[in-house]
Amino acid sequence: MKDCYLGVDIGSISTKGVIIDDNNNIITKAYIWTEGNPTNAVKKLLELLKKDLPQNCQIKGIGTTGSARKLIGLMLKASVVKNEITAHAIGTLTFYPNIRTILEIGGQDSKIILIKNGIITNYAMNTLCAAGTGSFLSSQAKRLGIDVEEFGDYALKSKNPVKIAARCTVFAESDLVHKAQVGYPKEDIIAGLCKSVVLNYLNNVGKGKKISSPIIFQGGVSKNKGVVKYFKEILGADIIVDENSHLMGAIGIAVLAKKNKTGHTYSLEMKDLKFQTKAFECHRCPNTCELLKIYRNNELVDSWGSKCGKY
Amino acid sequence: MTKIAFPQMGDYYIPATYLLSHIYPNDQVIKAPKITSKTIELGTKYSPEFVCTPFKYTLGTMIECLEKGAQILIQMGGGCRYGYYAELQEQTLKDLGYNCKVINLVTEGETNIKRINKLLKQINPKYSKLKTIYYGFITMKMIKYMDTIDNYIRENIGFEQIEGSFESLKEEMLIEFSHIKNYHHLYKTYQKYLKKFHKLKTHKPDNRLKIGIIGELYTIMEPFSNYYLEKSLAKHHIEIKRFTNVHYLLIEKPKEYKKYKKYAKEYFHYCLGADASDNIARCKYLCENDYDGIIHIKSSFCTPEIGAMPIISKIANQYQKPILFFSFDSATSKTGIETRLEAFYDMLEMRKEK
Numbered sequence: 005m006k007d008c009y010l011g012v013d014i015g016s017i018s019t020k021g022v023i024i025d026d027n028n029n030i031i032t033k034a035y036i037w038t039e040g041n042p043t044n045a046v047k048k049l050l051e052l053l054k055k056d057l058p059q060n061c062q063i064k065g066i067g068t069t070g071s072a073r074k075l076i077g078l079m080l081k082a083s084v085v086k087n088e089i090t091a092h093a094i095g096t097l098t099f100y101p102n103i104r105t106i107l108e109i110g111g112q113d114s115k116i117i118l119i120k121n122g123i124i125t126n127y128a129m130n131t132l133c134a135a136g137t138g139s140f141l142s143s144q145a146k147r148l149g150i151d152v153e154e155f156g157d158y159a160l161k162s163k164n165p166v167k168i169a170a171r172c173t174v175f176a177e178s179d180l181v182h183k184a185q186v187g188y189p190k191e192d193i194i195a196g197l198c199k200s201v202v203l204n205y206l207n208n209v210g211k212g213k214k215i216s217s218p219i220i221f222q223g224g225v226s227k228n229k230g231v232v233k234y235f236k237e238i239l240g241a242d243i244i245v246d247e248n249s250h251l252m253g254a255i256g257i258a259v260l261a262k263k264n265k266t267g268h269t270y271s272l273e274m275k276d277l278k279f280q281t282k283a284f285e286c287h288r289c290p291n292t293c294e295l296l297k298i299y300r301n302n303e304l305v306d307s308w309g310s311k312c313g314k315y
Numbered sequence: 316m317t318k319i320a321f322p323q324m325g326d327y328y329i330p331a332t333y334l335l336s337h338i339y340p341n342d343q344v345i346k347a348p349k350i351t352s353k354t355i356e357l358g359t360k361y362s363p364e365f366v367c368t369p370f371k372y373t374l375g376t377m378i379e380c381l382e383k384g385a386q387i388l389i390q391m392g393g394g395c396r397y398g399y400y401a402e403l404q405e406q407t408l409k410d411l412g413y414n415c416k417v418i419n420l421v422t423e424g425e426t427n428i429k430r431i432n433k434l435l436k437q438i439n440p441k442y443s444k445l446k447t448i449y450y451g452f453i454t455m456k457m458i459k460y461m462d463t464i465d466n467y468i469r470e471n472i473g474f475e476q477i478e479g480s481f482e483s484l485k486e487e488m489l490i491e492f493s494h495i496k497n498y499h500h501l502y503k504t505y506q507k508y509l510k511k512f513h514k515l516k517t518h519k520p521d522n523r524l525k526i527g528i529i530g531e532l533y534t535i536m537e538p539f540s541n542y543y544l545e546k547s548l549a550k551h552h553i554e555i556k557r558f559t560n561v562h563y564l565l566i567e568k569p570k571e572y573k574k575y576k577k578y579a580k581e582y583f584h585y586c587l588g589a590d591a592s593d594n595i596a597r598c599k600y601l602c603e604n605d606y607d608g609i610i611h612i613k614s615s616f617c618t619p620e621i622g623a624m625p626i627i628s629k630i631a632n633q634y635q636k637p638i639l640f641f642s643f644d645s646a647t648s649k650t651g652i653e654t655r656l657e658a659f660y661d662m663l664e665m666r667k668e669k
Contacts, residue, residue: 071650089658123669124662125637129655212628290353 009065011258014072017111019045020254021053028098032056042072043279050272063270065261069253078305079279084261088253093117093124095256104216109225111138116209128209136204138225140173158194159230165195198230202238217241222249316342320380321389322373323347325536327561329493334454338447339439345385347376350539359645368614369533374404381413387438392421395589395619453498460505462560473549474517524663527556527601529594530612531620534643535559541612542652551660558597582626591619598627602634607663615644
């Protein structure tokens with residue numbers, strides 16, 4: 005039997021899963037939309053992963069990361085539950101041990117991680133603002149009537165990208181509408197959008213950070229060739245984009261699961277699992293905490309949100 | 316009979332209630348309810364949007380006190396916008412239709428005995444000066460003892476063997492402190508609890524992580540406003556060092572500030588307002604000593620700390636120390652804080668291992 009490890013990264017927009025072996029080779033991988041329902045998405049993800057998994061493999065560790073890491077960690081009984089910053093750094097360092105800067109733009113958040121001698125030295129994450137993230141790009145793509153997947157190709161066609169007010173999503177959107185109504189060609193507007201994402205990222209998250217080569221670009225937005233092009237242009241440096249750049253968080257958490265072996269064998273049979281959450285508001289004190297109770301097969305496994313520790 | 320109240324901050328309501336109830340034995344001191352989500356909701360509703368968050372918290376508790384029947388509210392002032400809180404809050408409360416008086420005991424960061432005498436007379440003209448001096452002294456000592464024990468707790472709570480042993484003992488101590496009869500009694504109680512705290516079993520490994528917390532005074536001292544940062548650090552088994560407490564602000568600050576100024580003279584010449592320059596020197600201290608990381612916390616829109624932040628991050632860069640900045644607002648999401656804190660903790664662990 006071959007030992008292998010599952011890593012699941014449940015983001016706000018997409019859910020990613022990989023299964024790796026002892027030598028960090030990817031056995032299977034899957035990428036689907038979360039669609040606001042992380043438990044269902046993970047069930048679907050596991051079905052996809054199981055289909056491609058060879059018979060002689062057994063899961064020896066499970067790790068979860070991403071914004072729904074705690075919930076899915078409970079559901080899968082994961083051995084490692086870690087934040088996405090650590091997971092991305094570990095994943096990248098496994099394949100690129102000399103990397104100095106990780107740029108990451110995901111669906112709802114963006115991060116920058118600085119690394120020196122294989123250790124994280126500094127990091128930053130966007131606060132309160134979706135400007136310069138994947139969800140901004142996808143909503144604008146819808147407005148322009150194009151698939152997000154084609155976005156990059158359109159952007160590369162343009163020779164003269166329009167300037168779009170980059171600082172804020174709301175301003176950018178009204179500026180974009182204006183530019184479209186005035187009659188600028190679609191390619192130029194899309195190229196301008198890609199450029200604005202880059203500028204926004206560097207002004208917001210990358211502010212005051214020393215970006216040194218080699219640089220790697222990750223997250224769903226790294227699949228957009230237009231954004232990559234403008235990162236190269238503005239930073240004046242080469243940018244590495246791995247073919248698995250969108251899976252790096254999942255790979256990282258799988259590597260961490262491998263490191264923290266429990267000796268337990270995990271099952272991927274989740275189809276019949278009843279996993280429920282019940283929300284209610286506690287009125288015992290003026291805090292009015294929003295509480296969430298989590299049931300696994302009708303058995304209470306955890307409850308969150310209490311400030312006083314009563315639940 | 317007048318009903319006196321004051322805004323809530325940490326556990327300091329105990330010495331403050333003690334002092335006021337002894338100076339004005341014929342008046343009633345109303346204890347502000349513990350800060351909850353309702354407090355900050357009330358405060359945010361009636362505050363200007365871009366005012367610093369402590370204003371919102373204190374305004375919230377003031378409204379809650381007024382609902383309980385308070386007539387006179389006591390507010391302190393500081394060397395920053397905090398100095399204008401009292402006047403502004405009085406006006407806001409009057410506009411809301413409350414009939415109250417806000418007394419500012421410290422203006423422009425300075426206390427003056429003559430002025431305090433005048434202000435105390437406003438609350439009740441028949442107060443005894445001698446008693447005030449005597450009970451003022453006891454209160455000062457009480458604050459000092461509380462802070463000393465708090466420092467000990469901060470260094471050890473992450474390593475307690477029985478979960479909750481430190482917290483329950485502290486609560487026991489605070490209850491006894493609020494029923495102190497005289498100075499001798501206070502001293503005896505303090506000694507008793509100091510021994511008890513030292514007897515609590517801890518397991519402190521040699522390679523433990525040590526973090527220094529610096530930043531804006533209210534946010535650092537009121538655990539609700541920093542989303543129980545110290546508690547979550549203790550859960551990760553981290554030793555915590557914190558400089559700011561009320562004893563420091565009232566007694567030690569003038570002397571310490573001179574020392575700090577000399578110690579960090581390459582970074583600042585002039586006072587940046589409030590605690591900002593102190594924090595620069597503390598940052599240097601933490602970098603030069605064996606601390607693994609620094610966390611700087613402030614409320615949103617805190618101007619002195621905003622001025623100090625670039626200098627602090629420069630010092631941290633020079634010494635290659637990891638630093639994490641937090642800015643707390645009424646609308647901050649807890650998940651975001653947790654993710655950053657977890658990543659910070661992982662980063663420190665990784666550095667320690669290498």
